[in-house]
Amino acid sequence: MERVGFIGAGAVGSALARALSRRGYQVVAVASASGLSARRLASHLPNCLPVETGQAVAQAAETVFLTVPDRIIPQVAAEVHWSPAHQVIHCSGATPLEALDPAARQGARTGVFHPLNSFSTSDPEAGCRWVRESFFAVESHDRAFLAELKALAHALGQGAIEIPGKWRPLYHATAVLVSNYLVALAATAAGLWSEFGVERTTALSALLPLIRGTCRNLEVYGLPAALTGPIARGDAETVASHLSALADYPSVLELYTALGVAALPLAQEKGGLTEKAAASLRKLFAEKRTPGKGGAAEWDA
Numbered sequence: 001m002e003r004v005g006f007i008g009a010g011a012v013g014s015a016l017a018r019a020l021s022r023r024g025y026q027v028v029a030v031a032s033a034s035g036l037s038a039r040r041l042a043s044h045l046p047n048c049l050p051v052e053t054g055q056a057v058a059q060a061a062e063t064v065f066l067t068v069p070d071r072i073i074p075q076v077a078a079e080v081h082w083s084p085a086h087q088v089i090h091c092s093g094a095t096p097l098e099a100l101d102p103a104a105r106q107g108a109r110t111g112v113f114h115p116l117n118s119f120s121t122s123d124p125e126a127g128c129r130w131v132r133e134s135f136f137a138v139e140s141h142d143r144a145f146l147a148e149l150k151a152l153a154h155a156l157g158q159g160a161i162e163i164p165g166k167w168r169p170l171y172h173a174t175a176v177l178v179s180n181y182l183v184a185l186a187a188t189a190a191g192l193w194s195e196f197g198v199e200r201t202t203a204l205s206a207l208l209p210l211i212r213g214t215c216r217n218l219e220v221y222g223l224p225a226a227l228t229g230p231i232a233r234g235d236a237e238t239v240a241s242h243l244s245a246l247a248d249y250p251s252v253l254e255l256y257t258a259l260g261v262a263a264l265p266l267a268q269e270k271g272g273l274t275e276k277a278a279a280s281l282r283k284l285f286a287e288k289r290t291p292g293k294g295g296a297a298e299w300d301a
């Protein structure tokens with residue numbers, strides 16, 4: 001990769017551009033919708049110009065990252081005149097590679113380079129660290145370019161995972177499960193603390209060490225060892241008390257039972273749960289979900 005440019009200077013564009021620059025790549029041009037974020041990013045990079053348009057980025061650089069919101073990737077790819085000298089990359093987990101077909105039709109090599117991490121706009125320095133800690137899902141129909149993307153993933157972060165296009169929706173769903181839905185779970189749990197008079201922010205502060213400890217266990221002990229708690233122990237009495245406590249919160253009860261069912265095979269794999277204990281837990285969960293026994297049909301009524 002000789003000269004690199006960015007169309008889009010938000011959370012991911014800024015983090016990747018800085019990470020590339022620190023690794024010795026020449027990031028030469030950057031554009032954004034308002035121009036403001038492009039100017040800010042360029043001011044932190046040596047010999048990088050903020051430019052007005054995506055076309056100007058393509059004129060200055062051979063490798064161009066389209067780090068714009070997913071929905072406008074096809075539009076931006078179609079607005080620019082590309083040449084066979086170009087390599088055009090998007091960083092979206094969910095968007096198909098084919099969104100870059102307007103560039104491919106003009107001879108450019110196209111690829112996906114999705115950092116498997118959560119980036120916020122507020123802290124670009126942290127963004128660089130997140131790049132370093134990330135794996136990247138890569139895709140390209142061009143074998144040589146795919147190899148380049150893999151090498152880049154190793155140079156910038158933890159390495160590459162090749163995800164063929166047909167599996168990307170499933171891959172991205174797993175990312176949403178462990179990232180966005182973890183936030184939703186934390187919000188759901190913290191929100192319930194208001195019932196005993198603790199406001200959400202305080203509740204989150206109290207729950208965070210537990211969340212961190214669980215992540216640490218996942219990191220250190222892996223699966224299934226990181227699973228602790230009543231299901232891992234086969235403690236049906238405690239689970240039954242949770243189900244009763246949650247009876248007044250139908251949507252939370254639904255979440256609790258669905259995740260409880262998902263935890264059962266893990267607890268069995270870990271070895272703390274006999275088949276008999278698993279069967280009684282399964283029965284408890286099933287009763288909660290069966291119409292007429294406090295199940296889903298009643299919640300909907």
Ligand SMILES: NC(=O)c1ccc[n+]([C@@H]2O[C@H](COP(=O)([O-])OP(=O)(O)OC[C@H]3O[C@@H](n4cnc5c(N)ncnc54)[C@H](OP(=O)(O)O)[C@@H]3O)[C@@H](O)[C@H]2O)c1
Nearest residue numbers: 008009010011012032033034035037067068091092118119
């Ligand atoms: N955020 C994450 O956690 C994350 C993680 C993995 C992958 N991704 C992917 O990374 C890509 C970028 O996401 P992001 O979170 O960095 O988005 P973002 O923070 O919202 O930034 C989007 C950038 O695109 C610019 N932009 C919007 N319309 C444009 C246009 N027509 N022409 C040129 N620039 C335009 C914006 O310009 P202004 O700043 O001037 O408004 C902004 O700099 C997406 O494909 C996303 O799926 C995001």
